[in-house]
Amino acid sequence: KYGEAVIYFTKAINIDPENIHNLNKRAIAYFVLQEYDKALLDVDKVVQLDSSNNLAYYYKGLTYYSIGNIKNAITSFKKCVELDSNDNLSKIQLYYIEYLQEKYSFKDLKHDIITKIEQIPADNNDYSLNFMKCKIYIDLFIMNPEEYIMKSIINLWNDDITGLGIVDNNPFNKFLYKRIGVYFISNFLNLNNEFHQFQVNDTKSLSGQILSFEGKAFSFNLPNLRINLRHYAIWKINVKKILSKDCSIKFIINHENKHVLKFEEVSKLEGLGWIEYSFKISEDSSGLEYSIQPSIEVKCLNMQVDYIRFIYGESRKDKQIYFPKMGHLLPIYKICPNVPEAFKDKKIPEIQKVKFMKNIS
Numbered sequence: 001k002y003g004e005a006v007i008y009f010t011k012a013i014n015i016d017p018e019n020i021h022n023l024n025k026r027a028i029a030y031f032v033l034q035e036y037d038k039a040l041l042d043v044d045k046v047v048q049l050d051s052s053n054n055l056a057y058y059y060k061g062l063t064y065y066s067i068g069n070i071k072n073a074i075t076s077f078k079k080c081v082e083l084d085s086n087d088n089l090s091k092i093q094l095y096y097i098e099y100l101q102e103k104y105s106f107k108d109l110k111h112d113i114i115t116k117i118e119q120i121p122a123d124n125n126d127y128s129l130n131f132m133k134c135k136i137y138i139d140l141f142i143m144n145p146e147e148y149i150m151k152s153i154i155n156l157w158n159d160d161i162t163g164l165g166i167v168d169n170n171p172f173n174k175f176l177y178k179r180i181g182v183y184f185i186s187n188f189l190n191l192n193n194e195f196h197q198f199q200v201n202d203t204k205s206l207s208g209q210i211l212s213f214e215g216k217a218f219s220f221n222l223p224n225l226r227i228n229l230r231h232y233a234i235w236k237i238n239v240k241k242i243l244s245k246d247c248s249i250k251f252i253i254n255h256e257n258k259h260v261l262k263f264e265e266v267s268k269l270e271g272l273g274w275i276e277y278s279f280k281i282s283e284d285s286s287g288l289e290y291s292i293q294p295s296i297e298v299k300c301l302n303m304q305v306d307y308i309r310f311i312y313g314e315s316r317k318d319k320q321i322y323f324p325k326m327g328h329l330l331p332i333y334k335i336c337p338n339v340p341e342a343f344k345d346k347k348i349p350e351i352q353k354v355k356f357m358k359n360i361s
Contacts, residue, residue: 002029020046020053027059031066039063054083058090061097070101164223165190173207181227182309183294185211188222195220205306212304215243219297226291227310233294234278236306239269247300253281254293266301268321274306275321281310 009026013019027042040063046056061076074097080090165187166173176182186209189199200212235251247266251259259279261269269275281292294308 002032005029006033018049020049020056023049024053024055024059027056027063031059031063034066036063036067052083054080054087054090057083058087061090061093065097070097073097074101164225176206177225180309181311182307183222183225184307185209185305188220191223192220200304202304202306207307210304210306213298214302217299219295221293221295222308224291224293231281232278232311233281233292234276234309234311235296236274236276236308237269238274238304238306239266239272239301240304241302242266242270242300243302244300248298249301249303250295250297251277251279252295252297255295257281272321274304278311278320 006026006029009022009029012022013026016022023042023046027039027046030036030039030042040060043056043059043063046053047060050056057076057079061073061080064070064073064076074094077090077094077097080087081094084090161174161177164177164183166177167190173184173187176184177187184205184207186199186205186207189195189209189211195211198211198213198216198218199209201208202210202212233251233253237249239249242263245263247263249261249266251261269277292310296305
């Protein structure tokens, strides 16, 4: 409903033409609608009103990149870093775009970008930064698997996790599970043929595949997952339609810890599209390392499921329903032809622009 968002933001801007918050938000909506000229007009106005607005330059960088103006994209990201030397995501975007621009001119450029990226401090809570790092590593890995990435990435997990359905030829899913605690339903489908009939492709999923149940009661147990340091379980779901007031969703951990949603709670989720729904795991299930078996039981709903993930800390304490930023934007390979096709093959189309909507929530 980004078209409707533009209408509301326009009304607000007409009342307060110098509100940079509304201008930035409308620029985001225009970007998603691929109305790039209008997006640039809004961020340019923000810069005129506040020349130190880091977000506006960030949006300019991504917009210029999307229309193929690499020179202006680099200039915009450089301005982001100039304004905030701790803006690590802008740094990694800048390094990556510079790499794409020059990779055929300089033989040793891979080593240069890896060196720059590794100087950026690790932050396990910044998923967007980790996604971007992962994307760049996979890109370099595909281009020459005998080089640095083979040692730097594959050695992160020497243990065999094929028993979870995470196969060896999918390093992206391995990275997300081992480093970020994300388990895709598409991994589960590699273990259970029963649900293949409900498997559909979805570009809003980082794995590209989801489970979609049209009016059928369903339940399944995922394999035992070993996740370090977690307090909350988060399911990415899409409640498309309630079929009866007798509907319910049961999120279960280890067959004991149950979080149940009845009609009143489910009705708040209907029609929202893809959301992340979080609930706290019991204290007995939230130690430093614990074997967790998630389960789900659903009845009287048209509903889709993408993944489960786990987080540490209380960041979701007051955000039980959350709109995942990764699913808001169009796949980059569809609008940016200079992005290698390898990204599409690895089913990671959203990563390049995952942070475009930072601070929107």
